[in-house]
Amino acid sequence: MKTILKQTIPASPLDFFHNPYPLYDRFRSIHPIHWGNLLKQPGWYVTGYEEAKMILKDTRFINRIPLPLASKKYDELKNIQNDMMLFKNQPDHKRLRFLVSNVFTPKTVDQLRPYIKQTVNELLVSFQNKKTMDIVSDFAFPLASQIIAKILGVPREDRYRFREWASSSIQTIDFTRSRKVLDNGNAEMLIIRNYFKELIMKRKVRPEQDLISLLIKEEQQGDRLTDDELLAACILLVIAGHETTVNLISNSMLVLLKHPQQMMELKENPLLMERAVEEFLRYESPTQMTARVASEDIEIKKKKINKGDQVYILLGAANRDPKQFHEPYLLDIKREPNQHLAFGYGSHFCLGAPLARLEAQIALQSLSAWKDNLQLSDPEVQWRKLIGFRSLKELNITFD
Ligand code: HEM
Numbered sequence: 001m002k003t004i005l006k007q008t009i010p011a012s013p014l015d016f017f018h019n020p021y022p023l024y025d026r027f028r029s030i031h032p033i034h035w036g037n038l039l040k041q042p043g044w045y046v047t048g049y050e051e052a053k054m055i056l057k058d059t060r061f062i063n064r065i066p067l068p069l070a071s072k073k074y075d076e077l078k079n080i081q082n083d084m085m086l087f088k089n090q091p092d093h094k095r096l097r098f099l100v101s102n103v104f105t106p107k108t109v110d111q112l113r114p115y116i117k118q119t120v121n122e123l124l125v126s127f128q129n130k131k132t133m134d135i136v137s138d139f140a141f142p143l144a145s146q147i148i149a150k151i152l153g154v155p156r157e158d159r160y161r162f163r164e165w166a167s168s169s170i171q172t173i174d175f176t177r178s179r180k181v182l183d184n185g186n187a188e189m190l191i192i193r194n195y196f197k198e199l200i201m202k203r204k205v206r207p208e209q210d211l212i213s214l215l216i217k218e219e220q221q222g223d224r225l226t227d228d229e230l231l232a233a234c235i236l237l238v239i240a241g242h243e244t245t246v247n248l249i250s251n252s253m254l255v256l257l258k259h260p261q262q263m264m265e266l267k268e269n270p271l272l273m274e275r276a277v278e279e280f281l282r283y284e285s286p287t288q289m290t291a292r293v294a295s296e297d298i299e300i301k302k303k304k305i306n307k308g309d310q311v312y313i314l315l316g317a318a319n320r321d322p323k324q325f326h327e328p329y330l331l332d333i334k335r336e337p338n339q340h341l342a343f344g345y346g347s348h349f350c351l352g353a354p355l356a357r358l359e360a361q362i363a364l365q366s367l368s369a370w371k372d373n374l375q376l377s378d379p380e381v382q383w384r385k386l387i388g389f390r391s392l393k394e395l396n397i398t399f400d
Pocket residue numbers: 085086087097148236237238240241242244245248285286287290291342343344345347348349350351352353355356
């Protein structure tokens with residue numbers, strides 16, 4: 001039985017963007033799989049950890065292009081997203097994921113360790129004589145751009161363009177997207193597409209030691225990857241690997257500055273960093289929501305989900321489910337076990353998780369050891385009005 005909770009949005013939507021967790025708890029207390037109308041398209045809101053995992057690993061819940069009602073106006077966006085593994089189902093998903101993960105391996109990522117350290121150091125040195133820094137735009141964004149651009153083989157002088165691209169693209173896959181966001185996103189996608197088309201052409205003529213050249217090699221070893229899929233794979237890596245990593249670094253820094261005792265512990269014992277990053281991923285998950293569609297009638301935990309129903313999986317809520325996490329509202333950098341769902345679960349589990357983890361560990365290690373007196377300029381921070389992502393507008397800090 002679908003009972004729609006009438007007042008699903010808190011008194012002020014701003015409260016929700018500031019702190020979505022009470023609403024998640026409210027949904028979960030009704031049922032961990034709850035029919036609601038928080039977003040334009042009603043659907044099932046999954047807030048329970050066990051339920052989220054069940055749905056993410058169940059292939060009867062499929063991914064579909066997130067622009068179901070889009071008109072021809074948004075063809076640019078729609079076509080590119082159609083070719084991204086993130087929105088593909090089997091067997092295409094398996095094929096694409098296999099090809100990309102063949103060249104984007106945990107080993108490739110580990111080899112980047114010195115480059116990430118060097119980039120972090122250069123960024124911090126450039127702020128050595130200053131007294132303030134916006135962690136989001138002065139540190140996390142340039143870091144994430146440099147790294148993903150280096151992996152793909154984007155020339156240094158073009159890397160600054162990534163921020164705008166990533167930022168507008170991420171909004172187009174958030175369920176709060178407006179027509180204006182889609183208009184901008186579509187126009188921006190045309191630019192991104194042309195940019196990468198040209199770069200791919202160049203690498204076809206003169207291959208280098210970068211991911212684009214390696215993907216081209218895969219493409220040329222048979223008809224396993226089309227030109228459009230190759231293009232979409234590059235764009236997906238820029239989008240998926242960018243904002244989320246920026247958010248992980250910025251959210252973690254915010255959380256640490258609000259928990260000075262745990263910041264101190266990390267400084268004294270850097271070996272705690274790996275576990276700490278897992279806790280930051282759980283506590284302020286950069287991706288708060290993903291979605292699926294039921295491909296047939298499915299009964300789960302006594303809820304009858306009909307074919308075609310939209311299912312919203314609230315990863316940020318699952319990661320604070322008290323049935324799975326002891327005292328979920330408590331930040332504990334030594335939490336164990338900590339099997340959070342911040343990178344998803346099942347066949348679409350984040351391909352970039354090793355890179356995101358490594359970047360965050362190095363960035364936070366260097367930042368926390370950098371100065372003794374890092375402080376928030378203002379304890380009240382502003383969050384972007386996104387429902388699928390936990391993303392700070394800025395994070396200004398001061399230091400001597
Ligand atoms: C903290 C940073 C990150 C977070 C929180 C994150 C989160 C996620 C989540 C939740 C999914 C699954 C979506 C779903 O099941 O619908 C996903 C998929 C994906 N992520 Fe990440 N991600 C991060 C960083 C990265 C990075 C750095 C890259 C690459 C450079 C990346 C590439 C991908 C790709 C390619 C997929 C699609 C996998 C597939 O469909 O098989 N991500 N990510």
